Amino acid sequence: MLSFERISDHEQVVFCNDEDTGLKAIIAIHNTTLGPALGGCRMRPYVTVDDALEDVLRLSKGMTYKCAAADVDFGGGKAVIIGDPEQDRSPELFRAFGQFVESLNGRFYTGTDMGTTPDDFVHARKETHCIVGVPEAYGGSGDSSVPTSLGVIYGLKATNKMLFGSDSLFGKRYAIQGLGKVGYKVAETLLEEGAELYVSDINHEALLNISSRAEQLSGSVKIVSGDDIYSTDADIFVPCALGGIINDQTINRFKCRAIVGSANNQLLDLKHAELLKNRGILYGPDYIVNSGGLIQVADELYGPNKERVLRGTKAIYETLTEIYLQSNIQGISTEAAANDFCESRIESRKKRNSFFSHKKRLKWEVRC
Ligand code: NAD
Numbered sequence: 001m002l003s004f005e006r007i008s009d010h011e012q013v014v015f016c017n018d019e020d021t022g023l024k025a026i027i028a029i030h031n032t033t034l035g036p037a038l039g040g041c042r043m044r045p046y047v048t049v050d051d052a053l054e055d056v057l058r059l060s061k062g063m064t065y066k067c068a069a070a071d072v073d074f075g076g077g078k079a080v081i082i083g084d085p086e087q088d089r090s091p092e093l094f095r096a097f098g099q100f101v102e103s104l105n106g107r108f109y110t111g112t113d114m115g116t117t118p119d120d121f122v123h124a125r126k127e128t129h130c131i132v133g134v135p136e137a138y139g140g141s142g143d144s145s146v147p148t149s150l151g152v153i154y155g156l157k158a159t160n161k162m163l164f165g166s167d168s169l170f171g172k173r174y175a176i177q178g179l180g181k182v183g184y185k186v187a188e189t190l191l192e193e194g195a196e197l198y199v200s201d202i203n204h205e206a207l208l209n210i211s212s213r214a215e216q217l218s219g220s221v222k223i224v225s226g227d228d229i230y231s232t233d234a235d236i237f238v239p240c241a242l243g244g245i246i247n248d249q250t251i252n253r254f255k256c257r258a259i260v261g262s263a264n265n266q267l268l269d270l271k272h273a274e275l276l277k278n279r280g281i282l283y284g285p286d287y288i289v290n291s292g293g294l295i296q297v298a299d300e301l302y303g304p305n306k307e308r309v310l311r312g313t314k315a316i317y318e319t320l321t322e323i324y325l326q327s328n329i330q331g332i333s334t335e336a337a338a339n340d341f342c343e344s345r346i347e348s349r350k351k352r353n354s355f356f357s358h359k360k361r362l363k364w365e366v367r368c
Contacts, residue, residue, distance in 0.1 A: 002053070009061060011037075013053075014104070018096040022088065023081065025097055026052055028060035029108055030076040033350050036106055037077025038132070038298060039063040040113025041097070041121075045084040056080045062265075062287060068342035069319060070291040070312065072298035077108045085115040091123040098127030106130060111297055132297040141304040144293030148262055149185035151292030151316045155260045155284045156190075156236060158320040163235075163257050163282060167317075169193040175224070175234035175256065178241025179206035182262040182290075186238060191219035198222050200229040201241070231255055239263040246272045251279070260284035273335035277327070285338040288319055 007013050011032060016025040026049075029037040039060055046052040056078050064076025081097065083089070101108055101124065111133030112118050118135045125131040125138070134140035156174070157167035164172075174190055175198040176183050187197055187210050197214070199221055201207055207223050214221040224232060230245075230253040237256040239245050243265035251272060259266070259281060266286045267273055276283045295312040299305060319341075327337040 006053075007057065010057060012104075012107070013057070014100065016097065016100040018093075018100075021090065021093040021096040022083070023093050023096045023100075024049075024083065025079055025081045025100065026056045027079045027100065027104070027108055027110075028056040028077060029104075030057075030060040030078075031064040031346065032075040032107060033346050034064075034067055034075050035073040036075065036109055036130075037063070038067060038072075038074035038109045038294075039076060039078035040133075041079040041081060041110045041116055042113040043081040043083055043085045043089065043115035046080070046082045049082065052080045052082050064346070065339065065342040066287040066291055066294055067298070068345045069285075069288045069338065070295050070298070071315065071319075071345075072295060072312070073301070074109065074298050077110070078113075079108075079110050081116070089116075089120060094120045094123040095127050098124030098131070101130050102128035104130070109301075132300045136304075139304070141296050141300050141309070143181070144296050145181035145185065147292030147296045147309055147313045148290055149182045149189070149292070150310075151295070151313045152182065152186045152238070152240070152260065152262050152289055153189050154314055154317040155289035155320050156186075156238070158317045158324070159236060159258045159260050159282060159284055162321065162324045169195055171195070172236065173198070173232075173234040174236050174238050175229050175232045176200075176238045176240060177229045177245070177261070178239070178263070179203070179210055180240065183238070183240030184210065186240060186262070187221075188213060188217070191217040191221070194218040196220050196222075196234075198224045198229065198232040198234050200224045200226065227253075236260055239266055244268040246276065246283075248272075251275050254279070254281055256281060258282040258284065260289055261286070262290040264290065267335060270333075270335060273333035277333045282324065283334045284320055285323065285335050288316060288323065288338055291316060 010030050012029040014027040060078035067074045109130045121131045136142045161167040173196045179201045230250045236258045239261035246266050247268035292313040296309045299309050323338045327334040
């Protein structure tokens with residue numbers, strides 16, 4: 001049931017319906033204190049509208065925190081299209097979606113997410129300029145998994161510094177779950193640095209590829225099957241596949257000293273962050289560690305610039321270090337420390353924004 005209570009956390013929720021193309025979408029704008037809302041557009045065959053609404057509300061709120069942590073001038077938003085990406089996608093559908101985005105007059109920027117591709121947004125961009133992450137051939141900034149994997153590497157360095165006193169990646173053991181776009185690049189970098197890897201993937205080819213890559217580089221690879229990836233004797237577990245993998249079933253299996261990876265929503269529940277802390281396992285909050293891709297698409301606002309993206313991505317090291325320190329000082333989980341960090345950043349900007357608006361109003365009043 002839709003009620004204002006249900007969306008009271010959010011600034012604006014827009015239901016989009018286009019009969020000609022069959023588009024049924026929801027755009028949720030959570031918070032625009034830091035700037036216009038930014039968030040990908042997911043396409044899924046949601047069983048009910050309620051499921052779609054639940055998803056878009058949760059994801060848009062998450063984007064507010066992610067944007068705050070990455071220090072980009074955007075707030076949190078997200079869109080979902082209700083439909084089967086295999087059957088229902090069409091250029092016309094994405095153009096219709098682009099028209100709805102345009103109707104928000106710059107309050108919401110979007111691009112690809114699960115079930116949509118950068119090419120879909122080439123069509124959407126014919127109707128609105130509020131699109132990020134289109135292919136490089138169309139002026140976009142390119143494959144976001146490149147800065148995302150680099151961000152994971154900076155997250156691992158910050159974690160090593162905290163645990164071992166040196167941020168060197170050399171000689172440590174890492175267990176990587178998922179060798180897709182992000183995980184494979186992380187694995188390659190770690191191998192170049194002489195690390196020992198445990199790897200798992202349901203895709204056999206990815207395992208073969210990384211094994212033969214290891215032969216050319218200085219590190220080593222051991223293939224682990226299925227759930228055994230949770231209980232290796234690696235120093236750091238690096239989840240780069242599924243969400244919800246830190247849960248009641250896995251929490252006592254971890255023998256690692258830390259968990260730092262790109263997978264979204266790694267904690268099944270906030271209580272698992274507390275349980276990790278009690279077990280002495282350092283957790284790098286996923287939305288900070290995996291923010292390299294966001295930093296890249298947010299940067300498109302100023303025109304693609306790899307140097308600036310690199311600088312922003314490197315800052316993940318400092319942000320994560322700060323979160324680890326605050327978690328230690330306050331005796332709270334790293335996830336709670338990260339949330340506090342983001343909320344106070346938003347709060348301080350709110351004060352600054354209201355100060356500027358106040359000054360603008362004063363000027364206007366003087367002119368009148
Ligand atoms: P991907 O689809 O390219 O790779 C995922 C890999 O995980 C695949 O190789 C797949 O075979 C493997 N996998 C799936 N189930 C598995 C299982 N049970 N055990 C082991 N491996 C399994 O995705 P990606 O772009 O590399 O993203 C990885 C994770 O990082 C996802 O959770 C994604 O949401 C998150 N993330 C990605 C980006 C990005 O820029 N690509 C940005 C932020 C967050």
